[in-house]
Amino acid sequence: MTEHDITLSVNGTEHDLTVEPRTLLVTALREDLGYTGANVGCETARCGACTVRVDGEAIKSCMRFAVQSDGAEVETVEGLAENGDLAPLQEQFQENHGLQCGFCTPGMLMTADTYLKDADDPSREEIREAIEGNLCRCTGYHNIVDAIEATLEQREASHE
C-alpha cells in the first residue's frame, strides 16, 4: 500500500514522518515518534487511555488514522509539565491519590485539562460527566474528581 508523508506538530515540535494509511494516530505517536504517554487500552473508543488533544479538542487517538491528522496540532500528556515541573492538575492527581496503576492517567489528565479550560464552578456530577469517556479500574473515580476539584479551587484562590 502507498505510504504517505505527513507532518504532525506534537507539543509544539514539528515532526515529519511516513505512515501507512492504516496507521492509527496513537500508533504514530507512540511507535514512530516516541510519545508513549497516550496508552492503548480498549481500542474501541470506550476507555479513553489514548486521549490527546488535536487542534484544541480532546479526542481518542485510537479512533483516527494518523494520515487524517496531517498538519494537525497534537498535544499529549508529555506537554503538560513545564521545564520538569508538574502542572497544577498533575500535582493534584498526586496529592489526592487520583491514580493507582496509572494506566488511565495520561488520558484522564488530557480530558480533565481540556475540560478545565472552560469549566466554571462545576458540580461533582458535572465533573463526572466530563470524564465519562475515561475509564479507571483502580480509584473508583472519587479521588480523580477530588483532584479536579482541588485544581479548580487552587486556580480560583490564585485569582482572588
Next chain:
Amino acid sequence: MYANDFEYYHAESVAEAVDLLEEHEGAELLAGSHGLLPRMRTGEEAPPVLVDINAVDGLSSIEVTDGDLSVGALVTHAELADSDLVREHAPALADAAGEVGDIQVRNGGTIGGNLAHGDARTDHPAAVLALGSSLDVTGSDGDRSIDAADLFTGHFETAVGEHELVTALRIPIEDGASSTYHKHRNPLSGYPLIGVGAWARIDGETIERVRVAATGNLSHPRRLSAVEAALEGEALEPASITAAAEQTTALDDDEFRPDVQASPAYCRHLLSVNTEHALRDVLDVDGE
C-alpha cells in the same frame, strides 16, 4: 486489531470525492472515522480505498437557509450539541447529539457519517426522523434529496448510493413546533437501548400534528405511525398521551434487534415508557 490495508485519497471538493468513489471499486468515504474505523479493526468492513473528505470546504456550517435549518455533513456531535441554532430550531437533534458517547467521541464523530453509515443503534436517527428531515446528497448524476423516512433500510443499510456523498442534513423550521429526544442508555456501551424522538405542534388545547420515531434495539430506526395517528386531533391531556404510547406494545418481536442483554419484551417496555416521557415533554403535559 489493525485495520485492513487500504489506499488513501484526500478529496478537496465534493466533485473530486464523487469522482474518486466512481473510479475506485468498493471505495468508502472517511469523515470522523468513528463509525467505519472500529468496524475495519474488527474486520466487519474492509474497504480497499478510503476517500478522506475532512478538507472539503462548505460541509462544516450550521445555518438557516430557505426556511430550513441546514447542517453540513462534517458538523461534529459536539458542535451540534453546543449550537444555539440547533437548540432553537431542532432541540431533539441537540439532545440526541449531546447523548452520543462521551466528549471525545462527540468531538470526533460527524452527523453526515453517522447517518450515511446507517448504524441503527445510534441516537441521531430518532431525532432526524421526528424532525421530518431530509438529506442533501451529491452523486455523478447531480444532487438529490432523500427523505429521512426513506433513509434507513436496515442495520448499516441506507438509501445513500454507493457513489454518493451526503452534503447536508436539512430540517424544516415550523413556527410554534417543539421537539425532544429521550433515551434509555445502555450502561455498558452508551448506545440507546431505546431512544425516542418526538416533534409536535399544538393548536390551543388540541394536538395538531405530531411525529414520533425510535432508534436503538430495533430492526432499523423508524417512525411510530400508530402513536402519531392516536394523538393527532386529540385533546392535550395525560390520558391521550398514555393511550398513544400504549400503541408501541403492538410491535412484534421481529421488529426488535436480537440482543442477549435486552429481550424484545424489555425493549418494548422501554419503548412505551420513553415514548410517553418524550410526548409529555414535547407537549408540556405533566404526569399524574
